[in-house]
Amino acid sequence: MDCTGMNQDSNRILLADNLKLLRTLPDESAELIYVDPPFNTGKRQMRPQMKTVRDEAGDRVGFGGRRYRTELVAGKRAGAGYSDSFDDFTGFLRPRMEEAHRILTATGSLFFHIDYREVHYCKVMLDEIFGRECFQNEIIWAYDYGARAKRRWPAKHDNILWYTKDPKRYTFNLDECDRIPYMAPTLVGEEKAARGKTPTDVWWHTIVSPTGKEKTGYATQKPLGILERIVKVHSNPGDTVLDFFAGSGTTGVAAARHKRTFVLIDQNREAVKLMKRRLEKYL
Template sequence: MFDWRPDGPNFVVEGDNLAVSAHLPGGAFRLIYLDPPFNTGRTQRRQGLSTTRSVTGRRIGFKGQSYETVKGLVFTYNDSFVDYWEFLEPRLHEACRLLAEDGTLYLHLDYREAHYAKVLLDALFGADCFLNEIIWAYDYGARPTRRWPPKHDTILVYVKDPSRYFFNSEAVEREQYMAPGLVTPDKAARGKLPTDVWWHTIVSPTGREKTGYATQKPEAIVRRMLQASTEPGDWTLDFFAGSGSLGAVAAQLDRRFVLVDSNPQAMAVMRKRLVGASDTAFLTGADVV
């Protein structure tokens, strides 16, 4: 049986993330990073959402605000999920439940779904809990000629309580000014605090970080989140763990972690990648039921 405890080991769990998350106590994690599968089918199923505040709405947002989600026409798409949002919505509910009162959620999506996710998260958390829309911009891959090449992902950032969330800008690694000649030499040498646009290349196909996992995200992207929104010893969670980037960075920064994925390939990658992470337990699907 999967038995998470605040004073227990780190966990890497193979299993359905919705089932595993049910074994975790509410408010246990100061940072939750979610990088779910992108809804990339060419003919996609779209579910129109309009969210309005309502006295009788069935969805209760943060601070007791009541919302009603009105679902529009549903169209079919050719993708790996019958309904992407029917899959993702209950997992976002769990993320909200598991997030600490001073915690931060980072939801990593591409341009196809980010606008739908913001509507849903506004309803779930409350619009005043929206902190940032981070654009991760990169310059790699195909170059279509009949539109501007899409070279960014979106990371939506929400906090549980806008009056209590933790954010330490001084801990974040600074970056070079794009025009260092326009600032003083001292400022140019120190660098600047990153904005909500993060320029960083993808994981190099021949680099040290490369694990071979198709959707691996750069450690530097995850490190920036952990540096800003956690302190040493804090618990972090990723229940679409993939290649285990959150765990790798958390181990480097002395943070604790729970990683969940149902893909055996992901588990094999994480076992190899996190072999040096002390006090880490690996569980199979049979261990969590």
């Protein structure tokens, strides 16, 4: 697969070591970069492949009241997975973020998706690369799904750090943002309540449903709604959107749906196969 240069007029999915490939991309060639790197959880990220079986004693109810049970497909996994453990996590990320800074256009934005374990160290690193004055927001993506801790408050959020190349000149099309319901609609009147409001820096959004059509089976897939919000507000039609930890390709779907060009990079062959299937009509 050709991994040299970046064609601004075509969508691309590239199988490559992202650092080597980033070093070949032109200066100021992407208006928006979103990355969702490994979170350094110390685990191997895998998602088991499941199937439903008709069983009148099962715990799930389907059409017509029929009951089913869920089973793990023996020996099957969705993709090869990847090791999410690093001896020097910021040392791994720093050269890639330095390349991201170089590749961003003068009015471009970086969105860096991480979790509570590493966000503080990553922010210090990004402050050093971009400058503290170019830090715009820490967005909290809050959700409510999954296991509940018994000895501490359950961790049900991710952190998304937004940096710009320039502290004052950057793309921010707030009018393009989806609107959300007021938490206390009776306090704002019927007209405002019907229109809804633009989000704050806390984004309440469910995870990808384990049984929904959006699910690809990729272990760390992020919701399309989150990526669409970022793409619509922080880029313009015709812009190039780069994701070099592309995974399941959600960034590419969001970009293509809103007439942006996408460049997706991943070194996992199974991830690249998945993205090519998912984005076939845009290639």
